[in-house]
Amino acid sequence: DAMVIQNPRYQVTQFGKPVTLSCSQTLNHNVMYWYQQKSSQAPKLLFHYYDKDFNNEADTPDNFQSRRPNTSFCFLDIRSPGLGDAAMYLCATSRDDRGWYEQFFGPGTRLTVL
Amino acid sequence: AQSVTQLGSHVSVSEGALVLLRCNYSSSVPPYLFWYVQYPNQGLQLLLKYTSAATLVKGINGFEAEFKKSETSFHLTKPSAHMSDAAEYFCAVSDPNTDKLIFGTGTRLQVFP
Numbered sequence: 415d416a417m418v419i420q421n422p423r424y425q426v427t428q429f430g431k432p433v434t435l436s437c438s439q440t441l442n443h444n445v446m447y448w449y450q451q452k453s454s455q456a457p458k459l460l461f462h463y464y465d466k467d468f469n470n471e472a473d474t475p476d477n478f479q480s481r482r483p484n485t486s487f488c489f490l491d492i493r494s495p496g497l498g499d500a501a502m503y504l505c506a507t508s509r510d511d512r513g514w515y516e517q518f519f520g521p522g523t524r525l526t527v528l
Numbered sequence: 529a530q531s532v533t534q535l536g537s538h539v540s541v542s543e544g545a546l547v548l549l550r551c552n553y554s555s556s557v558p559p560y561l562f563w564y565v566q567y568p569n570q571g572l573q574l575l576l577k578y579t580s581a582a583t584l585v586k587g588i589n590g591f592e593a594e595f596k597k598s599e600t601s602f603h604l605t606k607p608s609a610h611m612s613d614a615a616e617y618f619c620a621v622s623d624p625n626t627d628k629l630i631f632g633t634g635t636r637l638q639v640f641p
Contacts, residue, residue: 418571456618456631457572504571513622514560514579517629519571 417441418520420505426526427495435490435523437505443518445511446488448480449504451522457504463488464511492525500527530555530623534632542640547606549635551593551619554600560622561602562629563593567615575617578602589613614639 419438427433437446445464449457461470463482477499479491492499502524506517535550553559560579564572576587583595593604602619619632 420571423569454634456633459628502569506572511627513624513627514577516562516574516577517572519564519573521571522569524569 418505418507418518420503420520420523422523423521424524424526426528427492428528429497430494433492433495433525435492435503435505435525437488437490437520438486439505439507439518439520440486441507441509441518442485443507443509444485445508445515446482447506447508447517448478448488448490449506451502451504453501460490462511495525495527497527500525530559530621530625530630532619532621532630532632534617534619534635536635537633538636538638540638540640541609543611544608547591547604547609547613547637549604549617549619549637551602551604551632552600553602553619553621555621555624557624558597559624561593561595562620562622563587563591563602563604564618564620564631565589565615566618566634572618575604609637609639611639611641613637 421436447462448460451457460474482488502522504522505520508515508517531554533552562577563575576585578595586592620629
């Protein structure tokens with residue numbers, strides 16, 4: 415089945431220790447998104463790629479970076495995680511970034527910062 | 529700016545009862561509207577979407593939603609709740625200026641036996 419895969423499902427890191435979250439897709443979609451979802455809140459868009467074009471949200475902290483080495487993979491790098499970065503991180507894909515295209519979400523990575 | 533309001537952060541129903549989850553949007557142009565469901569520790573799964581075709585949209589798992597322009601609403605319903613429907617439900621609108629999804633704050637549905 416075509417899908418969006420996120421690894422690991424659970425990640426524990428220490429305050430200030432860099433961490434990388436991984437997302438892969440078998441849907442061959444052009445667009446890949448990263449969302450941050452804190453407990454009992456709506457997902458918040460961090461950034462997205464359309465092919466290799468990177469689109470950062472204005473309020474995404476510089477501490478968050480992303481890489482998309484090829485169509486299938488996208489990574490979220492948190493350079494110096496703080497306690498406030500503990501959250502569920504959701505990867506999503508879409509065929510196109512126009513509004514009527516649905517987004518397909520992965521299962522998420524829950525990040526704990528100690 | 530586009531926004532979505534979900535009335536009721538928690539809704540509880542008995543198994544077999546009607547499910548009604550409310551969503552109101554603000555949009556200056558005809559919107560694209562979505563309902564997503566999120567089970568504990570899972571990602572979001574699309575239930576249904578409205579993209580200016582039929583105003584009554586049928587989705588998966590027996591859910592449907594009706595787009596009412598006059599009320600700027602897109603409420604989600606299911607005639608008979610099942611225990612497996614217990615989850616968090618998010619309404620979302622696509623911002624026509626940015627094409628980005630704007631999510632509501634979510635409604636947690638509890639289903640009692």
